[in-house]
Amino acid sequence: MIESLPPLASLHAFVLVAETGSLAAAAERLNVTQPAVSKRLRMLEAHLGVALVRRGANALRLTPEGESYATALAGAFSGIRTATAALAAPASGPLRVRAYTTWALRWLIPRLSRFRERHPGLEVEVTTSVTPVDFSREAVDAAIRTSDRPPVPGAERLHKVTIAPFAAPGPARAAKRGGLAGVTLLGSVVRPQDWGIWAKATGTALPSTPLLFESTSLAVQAAIEGLGAVIVSPLLVAEDVKRRRLVGLAQGDVATGDHYWLVLPPGPARREALAFRDWLVGEIAN
Structure with a gap:
């Protein structure tokens, strides 16, 4: 035939x-x-x-x-x-990764030592931005995005974006006694909808309009300092919960419908970027 x-x-x-x-x-x-x-x-x-x-x-x-x-x-x-x-011959220079500030600070960077152990000598340069990367104009080898669907064909889905409220021990005790009415709600301008998504999914009435920071990292730090309750992915505050800097205010988390995606430039990817992809997928699976 x-x-x-x-x-x-x-x-x-x-x-x-x-x-x-x-x-x-x-x-x-x-x-x-x-x-x-x-x-x-x-x-x-x-x-x-x-x-x-x-x-x-x-x-x-x-x-x-x-x-x-x-x-x-x-x-x-x-x-x-x-x-x-x-x-292709391996390109010189560090592997350049673009990600969201909070994900980079609270998930990626704490794990990068394990990547370096697997790939000694390969340096990773992390930059942060909330805007989509333009691979034709920017020297970026891999980017992390969030979306409810693939941001570009061929994007690799990493894990779901889930959210839950957390607060420092003092405000957490107050919230568990009297609900959220006496606690300032903290969020970010990057994800202003998250408190509403969580409230709708859990049937909770929000007592006030959330106070929005420039980034989720700032909102989390404000919560750690006792300024209120932050809505955030449990993955990003796991270490703070472990160290009792933050306490969960709800049982379980709520899926937002978004996922984290790994996006590589069109055309041939650097070997280093493919190694980063394989490590990233394995790290998330563990």
Whole structure:
């Protein structure tokens, strides 16, 4: 039986359009014109007999069939990139990881010594930001994002984002006696919805509007100092709970619907980034 696979150039163009959400961005990545990308998409749709994208006046969106196809193809192209990277000479310089401040400070950095033990001599440079990384403009080898769905095709899901309230021992005793009414609610402008998500899931009425800090790290520190109760992922305050700096105010935690995702740059990934990915997945599983 003769195989009839779609043209690789058309598949590649479609994957890049799915990753970037833009014909122009895909054209720039391929170093071709935007009409050339459009032509490749039309050829692919004609070959498959299925509409993969919806074209609007100012936007382009994938059809449900296109989304499913893009997800499957992303894994295949990721495998090609990984295989290619394995043949490439290792790049010099540290492994550059972009993450959220609180996740980096409270989850990643305390574990980095174990990564260095496994990969001696490989330095990791951690930077923080809440904005999505632009791999075409920034020297970043791996990024951590949160979203309810893959932020880009090929992103690797790490673990759920769950939340629960915590407070220092003094405010915690007050909260357990009289509820949250006498306790200042603390949160962050990065995740302002978390108190509402937790309240709805647990059937709890919030007595006041939360006081929002610039980052969850600041909100956690404020809670440790006794300023109120913070809503945060239990994973990020496990050490504080162990040392009795914070006390949980509820039984169990609440899933927000979001996950942490690992995102690698498009194209061949550095060997070091692939090693970091493998270590990260194993560390989370333990």
